[in-house]
Amino acid sequence: MKQLMRLAVVIIAVSAILLVTISRLNVSQGYSGGNTLTVYNWGDYIDPAVIDAFEKETGITVIYETFDSNEAMMTKIQQGGTSYDVAVPSEYTIEKMQEEDLLLPLDHSKLPNLKNIDSRFMDLPFDPGNEYSVPYFWGTVGIVYNSKQLDGMTFDSWADLWDPSLENKIVLIDGAREIMGMGLNSLYYSLNDTDPDHLQEAYDKLVSLKPNVRALLGDENKLLMASGEVSIGITWSGDASEIMSENEDLDYVVPEEGSNLWFDNMVIPKTAKNVDAAHKFINFMLDPKIAAQNTEYVSYSTPNKEALQYMPEEMVNDERFYPSPELTDRLEVYENLGQENLAHYNELFLKFKME
Amino acid sequence: MENKTTRNLYTIPYVIWIAFFVIAPILLVLYYSFQDINGDFSLTNYRNFFTPIYLEMTLSSFWYAFLITLIALLFAYPTAYLLTKLKHKQLWLLLIIVPSWINLLLKAYAFLGIFGTYGMANTFLETIGIGSKQLLFTDFSFVFVSVYIFIPFMILPIFNALDKLNPTYLDAANDLGASRWTTFRRIVFPLTIDGVKAGCQITFIPALSLFMLTRLIAGSQVITLGTAIEQQFLVTQNWGMGSTIAVFLIIFMFIIMFATGTKRRRARG
Structure with missing residues (x-):
């Protein structure tokens, strides 16, 4: 005591x-x-x-x-x-x-x-x-790719990601808005679309990409892309320029179907x-x-x-x-869609991850 | 009389702690779980939980937690047994525990390097002629790393139980002609079952709600209830749904605690 x-x-x-x-x-x-x-x-x-x-x-x-x-x-x-x-x-x-x-x-x-x-x-x-x-x-959201590891393959659209030769090669951002937006854009819909049918279509389209998806990551993908572990990544332009200065084989493209413009x-x-x-x-x-x-x-x-x-x-x-x-004109800024729509985006994204 | 008042005085910190840091948060979680996305009282979250997406998630969480616990147990029991037979057993035990002092995040990042395409694991596989495999972002690597992280917590209680085992029982069994397997099955295992139960509890319950490893090691391909809670709170900002999942997690944990509860009926030295 x-x-x-x-x-x-x-x-x-x-x-x-x-x-x-x-x-x-x-x-x-x-x-x-x-x-x-x-x-x-x-x-x-x-x-x-x-x-x-x-x-x-x-x-x-x-x-x-x-x-x-x-x-x-x-x-x-x-x-x-x-x-x-x-x-x-x-x-x-x-x-x-x-x-x-x-x-x-x-x-x-x-x-x-x-x-x-x-x-x-x-x-x-x-x-x-x-x-x-x-x-x-x-900045923008786009595709970073390592053309050296992909036999000189180049990208200019989201549709290119569905190529069967890319099996298990793509790393996505772990973000519902970004990935659902990519699905919507690949179908030429707006990435602020809230029509449940369009979202369902985008979800189905994303599920068909799943065989090519290796992982969904956060900041770690910078590390893995720079070291050559991962050959294709979906990411923000700023992160892209950062890793491109570390690895010269990397290139960045904003897909032609449209993408996100952020501030x-x-x-x-x-x-x-x-x-x-x-x-x-x-x-x-x-x-x-x-x-x-x-x-x-x-x-x-x-x-x-x-x-x-x-x-x-x-x-x-x-x-x-x-x-x-003319390119930035095709890009869209995220709008605040409200809690309910955001919850729907997240639900679909979660389902996509579990597939 | 005075003895009793001082004893009551000592319980004050405990009661305050439990009230503020255990009971109050649980009540808050319960309160939020009844709020829908607009902050109104409703049962929608509970209805949502019983949709295929969350049920599937619950099942997969249980499946992975089960696998992790089972594999950890299969490795931990023989290890603990071996440890009790060693000369400097406390030192060996310490060596097994030391890695658990290192931050989980650091260990996870280390595995990113080890399991990478050009990492140590693949270099080893190449040298022995199997050839390099994709290890990162697979179910295998997720279970492997989880087992690695939980195994010290499984070894400790089993080691303690085995260490306390009275060796005269084994001699008696031997004298009465029991084979080694029978001795293990009828004497050693029943007497150390409490340690096994405690180890399983400490492994299974946190394994149910793992969330950082699901992203770093499994590449978000494994979704557990913990991941879902994180997403509901930080991304969707639907605290109600996050709390509802947490409520179910708490319920599951209580069920597991009761199912594997150690009844203190035998008083052992």
Whole structure:
């Protein structure tokens, strides 16, 4: 009993010392002072040097946190434990967050650099007039393939994936919207289709692809494609460009039937405490030179028209990652289909996986 | 009198713990399971559970959990038996337990490399002349890795049971002319059945709800109830349906606990 008490006292004392140390450290780093900015972004999605530059220029301390799915990010903002000042959700999540009243409107007078954004990426259906969001990066969904392992085979449409010679070779993304969307697109339907008959057709079409499917994976497929373990993958353009820089045999194509065009956008959530600094940060990220530097690091496609001139030419002229307007016209942005339709998508996707 | 009050005082942390971290979450899960996608009270989730898709999923979860438990038991019993006969048995036991201290995710990633087309397993198969096979993303690799992960938990209780076995019983059986097989069947196995039951429980129940390995090792081709719960919560954001699956999982676990429950009727040293 006595020993137990002594142990308890020791634990409490140690905790108290740690608590004091933490608050001391926080003060010295300016965390508990007023001038901080909490940024909530996807993992590995910013050049750390850009954050340093921002801190130096404005004297604002940036606290940087990351998430790995839109849903997880939204749940955390809803619960409001941390006061995030800037977040980077994808387009359909912005619609959802707007519905749930989780966003603050942007003050465009504080964002003079907004003029640098290519006009075809402004005023999109998910956020008319860019009232709540500014595009950060954009991209497509397509096929990455290793032509060397496939005897020089090339791809230009989703239909090519059904080739019987590809048995057990394809790795898909483990995402209901992406894969159901691929099924719908291969039948020339919209990837926002909610007609149950069309979805059933897409499901049947996908089931006939199953013999060619080796696995459905998340981020692991980057590793497996780069090492040559997997020869065909369905993935996002940004991931594709990342693994293509590691393995030269890989190529990327956006299928001709159509595909997904996606945007990740900077927003200011309702939880923001430092709205002024949040505007400064967004405006800073829209600066052409900063955007160019950031794009070179992240290797996704930037919507910043003025930044293109500061980037290496082979990057800007790469049609695979900066597709022509006529191709992007055939691509579609995910719409928020509502809970019920999403549940139906997921049910079919789950059934497809169990086949 | 004072003794009793202090004893009651000691139970306070236990009661608080159970109330907040066991009973309250279960009640919450139960509460959510009666909410449909719009947050209204309904039984739709329970109706959905009895559709072919979820029933099939339940069956396949049970089948894989059964396979994993059975194979783990087949390897664990002889291993545990061998361990009790060794000179430094505690050290050997420790060596078997040590890998279970490593994070599950790291081990899963290691197997991605080992089972890969150019991995160690295939290099070995090539050298012995079988030729390389596709190992990754198959049922075989899923069961293999799961057994590897659960086997220490199966060995431990069986080892303890075997270790406690009074050796004079074996001598007695031998003196009375029982063959080794009869001794095992009539004496050793019945006396260690509690260890086997405990091992099966610790293996079967988590195996039912495995979800990370189904994606990493089985390439999402094996769908368990755990995978379905993860998807309902994180992707569909249909917490009601996720909770309903969890409720059934809890019910199944209780049934298994009762079916394999160890009755403490024999007091053993």
